[in-house]
Amino acid sequence: MELAVDLKRSLSNECTSLSLSALVWQDVLAQAMTGELVAAMNFTALSEICDHPAEVADALEHAQNEKGHAAAFAAEGRKIGVEVPSNVEAKHWKRIREAFQRRITERDFIGCLIVQEIMLESFAVASYARVGKVAAGSLGKTFASIAAEEEEHIGHAMAILRAERALDAQRFDDKLYRLHLEVMTILAEMLARDCSRGHCEVCHDSCVKPSLSEICLTTAELRGASLQQYLKTLDMLGLPGEVTLVWVTQLPV
Amino acid sequence: MGDSVASVDSPGRTTDVDFALVGHQESWRAAADVLGVLRGPERTPLPDDEIRDILPWIPPRAVCHVDVGSIAGAKARGLYIDSFISPDRLEADYIRENIARVRAAAACAIRAGAKIVSLGGFSSILIEGNFDQLPERHETVFTTGNTLTVGFIVQGIEKMCALEGRDLRRSTLLIVGATGDVGSGCARCLAPLVRRVLLSARNVDRLRRLAAELEADGVEVEVATPLQQFSAQADIVICAASLASPSLLLGRIAPDAIVCDAGYPKNLSPNAEIPGARVFFGGLGQITGGLRFTPDFHGVLNRHPFPDVVQGCLLEGMALALERRFEPFSQGRGFITQERVDEIEAIAARHGIRLAPLYNADGPLWPAQATIGSALGSRESASISSTDFTG
Ligand SMILES: NC(=O)c1ccc[n+]([C@@H]2O[C@H](COP(=O)([O-])OP(=O)(O)OC[C@H]3O[C@@H](n4cnc5c(N)ncnc54)[C@H](OP(=O)(O)O)[C@@H]3O)[C@@H](O)[C@H]2O)c1
């Protein structure tokens, strides 16, 4: 963090668009890296409640992948001359980890998959894909390829969740709705136009959201794309579209 | 938490879907109202800029359940599926995106197992020729609903003439958008009843072909692309052009002309200077056997001054569902004939679906009609509401 502030001071003299956008990129990368580290922690925790050795191995492999993604984001930061911080204790991310941890405590494997693979991954896949479109060079390629990787590994979880829903759709949907209220509310607050709960504790200075236009992005677009991905994922699970539409329209803005 | 709406216990779990209606919201106000109902009264309303930000991202999906009743006792269950085409993206620039949206809405209807899908006017224009890439259709059939639309436009013209004391047989009829599915259907039905027919659209070849078809039946026909050429000669005008916004000026028309605006979006520009003209919105019908939405969109989807008024194209699917005739009644373009109009009107009438009271942007054309409308509304239970789906 210290370094980032210093960097801002020294770069402000040059005031080139590149140097200005490097600071925006630093925050974007910090959010992405934090998300990856949270995902890695979630998968590690998940491995501890898996019954079958194959599932344990799978969860640990996912955790490793997510750590790899975090490292890739850090490396991209270095390429543009910024150190990418992360903070898994930051307020929104901490609440998300706590929500996931509650499922672990309940040994609720399906609940864990819903939170990580449906909610957090919808958010990651959609926003990385948008970022991948506007970022130049290897930075853009890294975001786009991680988005594609995340999307690919959702497939396995989707098969498990579909099978679970087939057993008792009503029970599954009710559970999903409870988790939606708990987790999607936090994600919606993270992506809201204004930070009603104060500083996010990940961005290095003031919130990056109003500055996203410098890198041809908007919060509205990231929020819209994430919610679209989430709705489409729920559609693929077979939830009634008219019901999930109500859920999404009731999220905080 | 508004669980009655949000929870999955809602009657969203029906397996029997007789019909689906595909449309979109035509104005930001209408879109805001729809999202407002879904969000629930206990939450702060979504700010307008938030609605503009979010709406374009919503994938096409069902918005509410629709129950329709027949005066003959039949009932049908359906879904209203919104393609969530943004009100400011109706122009040609967005055609690919909009086709994809209508296709996805059609796919929702198929997945829901709808037996018949009625497409709103705008949707049917987009999906025509784009029926590929839909999921396997099983039992689902599609209708543009344009035959019943034509029926109600023609009935509206006849009613206006009767009320205004005009003789249809001495009239000169101008159709704008004459070569379209709706326009050509109106031409075939009305040409034998009027003295002279004037056809207008942009493509002259298509106009000539239609004129030749009508002339073969002994009708006096003229065609023109620039409207000014003969708008002054018309005393009855049907506007059925597919325009992205109300931009039709119409030029000089006879001072007391009867003008039916059947477009969605409306054709007539608010700047059209047609003093003295009797304008009405055509192609609309009214359900008299009961209509209910879940969740309750009463007064929200209804933007007509009368209860239970719906566009003819959507009513066609509902009428066919009540009749248990799940067939693609209106398909393709340019095949609407008087016989087919008679057939669908008879089906609709059997179930109490009839011409809606006439109105325009200023409200009902005759106050007496408003009384008839509200009497009808009060006959139904409070939960029976009205609609205005935009195609
Ligand atoms: N009231 C209802 O219930 C209802 C139901 C269905 C449809 N509609 C509405 O009726 C309208 C026509 O629908 P449709 O299915 O018949 O469409 P269509 O088959 O695509 O025909 C459109 C017609 O408009 C003409 N046109 C297009 N742009 C024009 C312009 N700028 N100036 C003059 N003419 C123009 C076209 O000919 P050229 O391309 O040669 O100009 C064609 O004749 C649409 O607005 C639709 O939403 C209403």
Ligand SMILES: [Fe+2]
């Ligand atoms: Fe990841």
